Amino acid sequence: MTIAYSIGKNLYLNITNRCPNDCVFCIRQNGEGIGDTQLWLKTEPDVDQILQSVGDPTGYEEIVFCGYGEPITRLDAIVAVAKALRPFGIPIRLDTSGLADLIHGRDVWPDLAGLLDAVSISLNAHNAAEYDKLCRSKWGEDAFRAMLDFTNRAKDYVPKVILTVVDYPGVNLEACRNIADGMGVSFRIRRYEAPPSACSKAAAQD
Ligand code: SF4
Numbered sequence: 463m464t465i466a467y468s469i470g471k472n473l474y475l476n477i478t479n480r481c482p483n484d485c486v487f488c489i490r491q492n493g494e495g496i497g498d499t500q501l502w503l504k505t506e507p508d509v510d511q512i513l514q515s516v517g518d519p520t521g522y523e524e525i526v527f528c529g530y531g532e533p534i535t536r537l538d539a540i541v542a543v544a545k546a547l548r549p550f551g552i553p554i555r556l557d558t559s560g561l562a563d564l565i566h567g568r569d570v571w572p573d574l575a576g577l578l579d580a581v582s583i584s585l586n587a588h589n590a591a592e593y594d595k596l597c598r599s600k601w602g603e604d605a606f607r608a609m610l611d612f613t614n615r616a617k618d619y620v621p622k623v624i625l626t627v628v629d630y631p632g633v634n635l636e637a638c639r640n641i642a643d644g645m646g647v648s649f650r651i652r653r654y655e656a657p658p659s660a661c662s663k664a665a666a667q668d
Contacts, residue, residue, distance in 0.1 A: 463504055
């Protein structure tokens with residue numbers, strides 16, 4: 463099973479399959495990996511397995527907690543791995559749906575203080591109804607507000623906060639950009655490819 467894999471000069475960490483969403487554009491709709499890289503995990507790796515899979519991180523430009531599911535479901539593992547990697551001085555990013563508050567029932571940002579250099583959060587839509595149509599979260603439309611609240615608080619803990627959308631048909635990109643601008647965070651559009659489809663978080667390895 464693939465836990466750590468590199469694309470370009472970045473190293474991506476795949477630590478769980480679990481995700482509370484079922485996005486229409488998710489690569490998981492199309493298979494169990496990206497290209498030849500099998501990402502569906504038979505079991506979730508523990509912290510030692512993740513660090514073993516990373517090996518010597520020297521030389522990577524960025525280490526990214528990413529797919530194949532929602533990494534923040536494994537908050538404790540992220541904290542432990544990021545703490546172990548911090549001394550290497552390599553930027554660490556979290557790619558997330560931004561639903562940590564709902565997943566864990568509390569504000570998790572204090573746990574992550576000082577451990578991340580960037581967080582990329584999937585905005586995906588400009589309002590709760592559109593978000594629900596695209597992301598089909600187990601929390602329905604409530605997920606949209608939770609994601610925005612999580613994003614607002616991220617600014618207190620992470621130097622670089624990015625909201626992302628996939629240019630999926632029907633997504634109001636300009637309205638999404640206005641939300642990011644209004645929140646004072648970066649905005650990024652990720653390309654939709656069908657098939658295989660692109661994911662605004664779990665598979666957009668860039
Ligand atoms: S796109 Fe990301 S948030 Fe959506 S179902 Fe896939 S892994 Fe989960």
